[in-house]
Amino acid sequence: MSILAPVKVLVVDDSESNRRLLTELLESAPDLRVVSTAADGNEGLRQVMALHPDVVTLDLEMPRLGGYSFLRLLKSTAPTPVIVISSYAHQADVFKALELGAIDFIAKPSRPTPEAVEKLRRELQDKVRAARQLRPDRAPPPPRRPRGLPLEPSFVVGVGASTGGPPAVQRLMEALSAEPSVSMLVCQHMPRQFTRAFAERLDRLGPFTVREAQEGDVLQPGHVFIAPGGRQLVVYRQGGQYTLGTPPPTMQDKHAPSVDRLFMSLAEVFGARSVGVVLTGMGSDGAQGARSIHKAGGEVWAESERTAVVYGMPQEAVATGAVSRVLPLGEIGPALVELARKRR
Template sequence: MTVSVLVVDDSGFFRKRLTEILNASDNIKVVGVATNGREGVEMAAKLRPDVITMDYEMPVMDGITAVREIMKHRPTPVLMFSSLTYEGARVTLDALEAGAVDFLPKNFEEIARDSSQLQKILRERILDVARSSPGARLPPVAPAPVSPASVQRPTVAREPIAPGRQQPARPGESESPKTPARRTAARSFSVVAIGTSTGGPIALQRVLTGLPAGFPAPLVLVQHMPASFTPAFADRLNKLCQIEVRQAEEGDLLRPGLALLAPGGKQMMIENRGGQGRIRILPGDERLNYRPCADVTFGSLARSFPGKTLGVILTGMGADGKEGCRMMKDTGSLIWAQDEKTSVIYGMPMAVTKAGLTDEILALGDIGTRLVEAVV
């Protein structure tokens, strides 16, 4: 089936190039263009597209307000275009909170010079975002194979809500789907590791705001995100959460109640030095699709803290985290995965679950509570 797209942007050049790129695909068709957020809201109601691409800075109505209006009246998957700056990151996180599914950097130079790689990424992202709709007509994303060898041998040289409150469910999201009867017995973990991608910023916020300041284990977080975005994301989480959250740096020590976010564009590994976890930040290995990569971080935990790690895989496309979870599971560590119903993209959790690695499958709204119950 063809995915219908509404393009919302005040730049005539961007609207024209985006329309040309998307219409060149056999299974994507641009059905309308809007020059500002208000037009976008009106055309979304009239045309009922499968996906909307949304700019932020526009006259009459900005992109975030438009996303909120669209989600209020007719929820539709929205792909935001953002600048790769700290301010762009802040705006993008606001858009994701308002209900946008994913984002892409807005790079006029690459659009202008007809970059084939950019076009490929854009078309694939449109199709992936379309799959996030409850009524999506596309087949599920097939988990992409990950080479265990590349995971085990990375190049070695590292609307805001009040703290402690849960964010309301997104449209169509169930708070408590049926959970498998098997439940993790309370035990001590050396570290809790969480990996996620598309939908992850809001999912991480939901989970981490449910943890008390005295949470008894360290946490490490891997979110697929550009380098210019991770500092703003860590700052936002830190302001919203009772635990401390910050971007990880070389040599950081793991400690209870501290969550360290892997920096974008690099790889984060954890070493065990006399029982103390220490962060290593490595250059982004070009052999790996993701920088940061959950497989790399989880694989290092399998070696450093065998049988003493709780791995959690949240929403995201692809299969990053599966091989790392397999390595941790082989040492006796435990693995949880977000369920399909509350995942924006059921790729990463599906890959782990289909591989038979999960000890618990949980709705997003239940994960924070279960962490408090299970980690002592």
């Protein structure tokens, strides 16, 4: 059995203390190796060209050549998976970086308590390990601004995503603009405080109304609800309408938000009319929920390996036997539009 070589990491950050901390956290794992560090984007680009790292961790605010310019130049010269390390105070910066080609981000702890540093260590190591599966050239282009908003009822689709998900969700919304009466419930693995900024960013695209879900929200056509970070997103039937719940996670939940919890809720409430879509992401979240939708007679689709930045979540869902269609990202939206029109 062959043994994989350690994942080579380049740490780009203008703070010496941050470079030292990230290096220590990464190299506490035997399968990860920091090949170098850089204090600005110019130095970082030189190190990429010289050392060919498997993944780069990137601070966005740096002197000389900042994170945005670094991403643009990296994409055109030596495409390499980039994980942004950012504070909660710079949420909008993170989403711009994802649009420029970063494949994921990690939120810096506001206070470096032992618990927060340990959480950072686990998340950092897990996401860097996933770099072996990443294809930075697969990031979908940002959506164009769609126009028009018919208000005819259609159906509800649940969407689950993790690494590489924000641009993929945007691309899916763009395609669904042809049938904006669809209601979308999105579970994107993302920390608390970032999900609201993600919703606000999507809301500016139109024609959908996009918001971070709140307890008691009423499901409406033409609306997209983003599961809040740190909580779950579920659907209830109350009288003649469907309302949303955002309960806290239980001890059994591995993720908050959880694609499994969302899909199981859809299966329970909508039965054979439930539709779940598993997009790019690492891990297996969504597989159990896919089984629930399939058992209820609904449909589960998955993004194909051809376009998924990370094929972990779609692959795990497909392995259950519950997935009826495996499609490239660009074909999922049009196929959902066709399904919505058939079900009117």
